Each structure stands twice: as structure tokens, then as C-alpha cells.
Amino acid sequence: MIKQPFITREKAMEIEKEFPTPFHLYDEKGIRENARAMMKAFSWNKGFREYFAVKATPNPFIMNILKEEGCGVDCSSYTELMLSEAVGFKGEDIMFSSNVTPEKDYKKAFELGAYINLDDLTHVEFLNNLTGIPETICCRFNPGGKFELGTHVMDNPGDAKYGMSKDQMIEAFKKLKGMGAKKFGIHSFLASNTVSNDYYPTLAGILFELAIELRDATGVEIEFINLSGGVGIAYNPEQTPNDIAVIGEGVHKKFDEIMVPAGLGDVKIFTELGRFMLGPYGQLITKCIHQKHIYKEYIGCDACAVDLMRPAMYGAYHHIEVLGKENAPKDHVYDVTGSLCENNDKFAIDRNLPEIEVGDYICIFDTGAHGYSMGYNYNGRLKSAELLLREDGSVEMIRRAETPEDYFATLDFSRYHDKIKFDK
Numbered sequence: 001m002i003k004q005p006f007i008t009r010e011k012a013m014e015i016e017k018e019f020p021t022p023f024h025l026y027d028e029k030g031i032r033e034n035a036r037a038m039m040k041a042f043s044w045n046k047g048f049r050e051y052f053a054v055k056a057t058p059n060p061f062i063m064n065i066l067k068e069e070g071c072g073v074d075c076s077s078y079t080e081l082m083l084s085e086a087v088g089f090k091g092e093d094i095m096f097s098s099n100v101t102p103e104k105d106y107k108k109a110f111e112l113g114a115y116i117n118l119d120d121l122t123h124v125e126f127l128n129n130l131t132g133i134p135e136t137i138c139c140r141f142n143p144g145g146k147f148e149l150g151t152h153v154m155d156n157p158g159d160a161k162y163g164m165s166k167d168q169m170i171e172a173f174k175k176l177k178g179m180g181a182k183k184f185g186i187h188s189f190l191a192s193n194t195v196s197n198d199y200y201p202t203l204a205g206i207l208f209e210l211a212i213e214l215r216d217a218t219g220v221e222i223e224f225i226n227l228s229g230g231v232g233i234a235y236n237p238e239q240t241p242n243d244i245a246v247i248g249e250g251v252h253k254k255f256d257e258i259m260v261p262a263g264l265g266d267v268k269i270f271t272e273l274g275r276f277m278l279g280p281y282g283q284l285i286t287k288c289i290h291q292k293h294i295y296k297e298y299i300g301c302d303a304c305a306v307d308l309m310r311p312a313m314y315g316a317y318h319h320i321e322v323l324g325k326e327n328a329p330k331d332h333v334y335d336v337t338g339s340l341c342e343n344n345d346k347f348a349i350d351r352n353l354p355e356i357e358v359g360d361y362i363c364i365f366d367t368g369a370h371g372y373s374m375g376y377n378y379n380g381r382l383k384s385a386e387l388l389l390r391e392d393g394s395v396e397m398i399r400r401a402e403t404p405e406d407y408f409a410t411l412d413f414s415r416y417h418d419k420i421k422f423d424k
Contacts, residue, residue, distance in 0.1 A: 001237050005363040006283055006389055009324030012361045015285075015387070015395055021361070022286040022303035023385045023401070024372050026057075028065060030281040031368075032391075035069035038277070041248025045255070047268025051095040053229055054080045056274025056369035057282070061388055061398035063087045066277065074272035075114070078105045085112060095226065095272055097140065097187065099162055106130055117187050117226070121168040124175050136223055138185030139164060139172050141210060147190040149198050157190050166210070173218040183223035185270075186211055193232030193275060195239055200227055201250030204269075208258040211267065224268035227251070231271075233279040235317050235366050242276065275369040282368025284308050284384075285323075288360045297334050299356050304338020305345045306381040308367055309374050312344040320348055323361040328354035336362065340379050372399075377407060 006027050007015070015023075035050070042048040051074040052066045058080060063073060064087050072093040073084045084094055094114035098105055101123065109116050110131040117138040118124060127133060142163030146156050157163075164172060173184060186207055191199060204227060211222045234241040251269065259265055284307055290300035310316040320336060322328070330352040338345040347364055356362070375383045382402035387395050 001234055001239065001241060003237050003319050003321070003365050005321055005323055005326070005365075007285070007323070007363075009361055012285055012323050019385055019387060019395070019397060020401075021384075022284060022301070022307055023387050024307070024367055025283050025285055025387045025389055025395075026062060026278075026368055026398075027281045027283075027389050029389075029391045031062070031065055031278065032069055034277060034281065035066055035071060037244050038271075038273075039070060041244045042251070042269060042271070044248070044252045045269040047224065047266075049268070049270050050277070051226075051270060051272040052277055053272050053274030053369075054084060055373060057278045057371075058083060058373055059386055059398055060087045061396075062278065063089075067093075071277075074274075075109070078102070078108050081105070081108045081112060081114070095138075095270065097228075097272065103130055110134065115185065117185070118172065119162060119164075121164055121172050124172050124179075128179050133176055133179040133181050135181060136183040136185065137176050137181045138187050138224075138226065139169055139176075141166070141169055141186060141188040141207070143188075143190070143206065149194075149196055149202060162189060163187075166213075169210070169214060170217050173214055173220050177218060177220055182221065184214075184220045185224040185226060186214070186222065187226040187228055189228040189230055191230050194230050195232050195234055195242060197243055197246045197250060200231055200247045200271075201254050203227055203230070204251045204254045205258065208254060208264075211259070211264060212262045215262075215264070222264060222267050224270050226270040226272060228271070229273050229275070231273055231276045233275055233366060235319065237319055244276075278368035279366050279370075280368060282366070282371055284364040284367045284371065286362050286364065288356050288358050288362060291356075291358060296350075297332065299334045299336045299353075299362070301336060301338055301347070301362060303347075303364075303384065304340050304381055305342070306338070306340070306375050306378065307384045308347065308364060308371050309376070310370060311347050312342065313374075318347060318367065319365040320351060320353060321363045321365070322354050322356055323363055325354040325360070330354055332356070340381065342378075377402075380407060382407060 051072040053074045074095045075081045076098045091113040096109035096114045097117040099119040119140050140163040144158040286301040286303035292298035305312040336348040385401040386399035388398045
């Protein structure tokens with residue numbers, strides 16, 4: 001798979017006149033086209049809805065684009081609910097999937113009329129005592145053990161803190177029914193960032209069989225099944241990306257095989273993807289500001305793990321191109337680093353790249369999800385701006401870069417804050 005930068009070196013130079021590097025750049029055209037492909041892949045299900053995982057890219061401009069394309073939102077916290085409300089999402093536009101959930105989060109979700117997804121059996125009584133049980137309620141399933149596709153272990157749900165066992169699901173549904181719930185949803189997340197067209201269909205088969213068992217054991221009406229996230233992206237160009245049309249048809253086949261004969265052909269299918277919806281449509285543009293020649297060759301960027309921490313946290317691969325040198329021989333080996341006082345602050349290790357000079361623009365791919373949103377302020381470093389590349393080629397700032405004033409804003413007592421001097 002060939003990965004192409006959204007912009008040329010010349011365009012980067014033009015953008016930098018107004019918005020200094022580093023910055024995250026999102027591609028509106030790609031986001032919209034991908035959302036439409038997602039909708040088309042599951043159009044066979046009349047009630048289908050994609051609930052975008054806000055935690056992946058919590059920016060109202062991005063969320064509004066997806067809203068215009070028919071998506072809802074998946075929230076996991078009070079502030080994500082606030083943000084979604086501000087963008088205009090309400091009621092069944094919102095799926096609230098949380099764990100270790102504070103009272104105020106549940107109260108806000110209930111106030112907005114969101115679908116509430118209970119993560120634990122004890123949360124049944126907790127929610128009932130707090131707000132009462134809504135007419136439609138969802139519970140999260142954890143089958144335990146290891147999740148495998150063929151002979152490959154994809155993940156280990158038995159070690160995950162999320163969800164209920166099957167026996168707990170049955171008990172929860174019976175209790176919720178007794179508390180007034182009329183319609184029920186089932187939710188599960190078994191593996192992260194799968195690059196396989198078989199993951200969703202396999203998960204769907206498990207949940208469809210569970211739906212029949214729960215209905216028969218409790219007598220409840222199954223309203224929807226939420227396949228959650230887990231459909232990943234090909235970070236490495238050597239990987240074959242997921243084909244959402246093939247995935248959608250695979251789920252369709254399982255639905256017809258299992259749900260329709262059981263009289264559950266009207267059940268709605270939901271998804272709540274973040275990485276798949278946004279990951280490939282964001283790129284981090286940074287500049288080489290230093291070189292270092294010791295035991296290895298180092299390229300020092302004006303971005304760091306504050307702007308993209310996946311490589312530092314997980315050792316994750318993100319593809320890199322040098323703007324204007326995309327076709328040049330990759331005959332130099334570099335560690336591409338940031339400025340944090342941590343040796344894992346590296347975007348790439350021993351990476352073959354063209355010769356890089358101070359001033360070159362470096363494009364780091366697939367930062368559209370879990371990129372900016374995972375940032376932090378270690379070493380007092382400030383988070384970058386977020387820019388949107390509009391379909392007409394114009395660029396709009398959708399989040400400004402942080403300033404020292406932002407960093408010190410929570411020191412809201414004059415003993416120290418008033419003594420800090422800011423540049424004018």
C-alpha cells in the first residue's frame with residue numbers, strides 16, 4: 001500500500017507562514033469518503049449506526065463532519081458528553097460506554113437520553129439508585145479466555161477489565177427487566193486494532209449466538225447489538241488494509257445465518273469505531289531542527305511524544321516521509337526523535353529514510369486517531385495545533401496550539417500564578 005502525504009513541501013511552507021510546525025493536519029475529503037463507505041457497507045441493516053469513538057479525536061469540527069455524514073458518537077466520560085452535546089448530539093445519537101463510572105457521568109448520560117452501556121453487574125443497582133433505569137439499556141459482554149482468529153491469538157479478554165460474564169449478563173438482564181427496562185442492547189470489544197476482514201464477522205457470530213441465548217433465558221427484547229471498535233488500520237505500508245465492504249458483507253452473512261432464523265431479523269447493528277474512521281486521515285507535520293551524529297544518526301524534530309505518544313508508549317510503527325523527497329532513495333538510517341527527557345521519545349528507530357537536512361518537513365502518517373488526543377504536558381512541552389485540510393484545498397485551524405498561559409492556567413492562586421511572566 002502506497003502512503004501519500006496530504007500536502008507538498010511547498011504547501012507546508014505556505015501553511016507555516018500562518019501556523020508554525022508542528023501541527024496535526026486532517027483530510028476532510030478522506031474522512032467523508034470513508035464515512036460514506038462505512039454506511040454503504042452496513043446499509044443492508046435498516047437500523048445501522050456508526051457511533052464515532054470521541055476519545056480517538058475529540059475535536060468538535062471533526063465530530064461535526066461525521067455528524068453531517070450520519071454518525072453518532074461513542075462517549076466514555078463527562079467531558080466527552082459535554083463536547084458531544086455542544087456539537088448537537090443528543091438522545092440516541094450518543095452511546096455512553098464507560099467503566100469505573102463516576103456518578104456525574106451517569107447522570108449526564110441519563111440527562112441527555114443517551115444509550116447507557118453498563119460495564120459491570122454492580123452498576124445495575126448503582127444506576128437504578130442514581131437515576132433509575134432507562135427504557136432501553138445495554139450491557140457489555142466479556143467472554144473471558146483468549147480471542148483467536150484461526151490459529152492466531154488476537155487478544156486476551158480474560159485479562160481485560162471490561163464487561164460481564166455470560167452468567168452476569170443473564171442476571172443483569174433479569175434485574176433490569178424487573179426495574180422497568182423494555183429494550184436491550186449487547187456490546188462487546190474483544191481485540192484492538194485488528195487488520196483482518198474476519199474480526200467483525202467472527203465477533204458478530206459470537207454476539208448473535210449470545211443474543212439468542214439471552215433472549216431465551218430472560219424473555220427480553222433485543223433492540224441492538226453493538227460490535228464496538230477493534231477494526232484497525234494498516235500503519236505499515238506492507239500491510240493489506242481492511243476492506244470495510246468485505247467486513248460488512250461478512251457480518252451480513254452471519255446475521256442471515258443466525259439472527260434471521262431466530263426471529264431477530266429486525267435487530268439493529270451498531271459500531272463505534274475511532275481508529276478506522278479517522279486514523280489514516282490525520283498526519284503530523286513536523287520540522288527537522290537539529291541533527292546529531294554520535295553512535296547513531298539522529299534527526300531532532302520540533303514535535304515530540306507530547307504530540308504523538310504511540311511510538312513511545314507502545315513501540316508502535318508510524319510511516320514517515322520527507323516532504324519533497326518522497327521519491328528519493330531511502331539510503332540513510334536514522335532515529336527520528338523529539339525533545340523530551342526520555343529516551344523513548346522517538347518516532348522511528350533505525351528507519352531507512354532519504355537524507356534529512358535541518359529545515360526539512362517530516363510527515364508522520366496515520367495520526368488521525370489516538371494522536372493529538374493522547375498528548376500530555378511532560379517537561380512543560382505544549383501541545384500542537386490541529387488543522388483541517390478542507391475539500392477545496394484551504395486550511396483551517398480547528399484547535400490552536402497551546403501557550404504557556406494554558407500550561408499555568410490551573411495554578412489559579414495568586415501566590416505563584418501572578419509571579420509568572422509571559423511573553424507579550
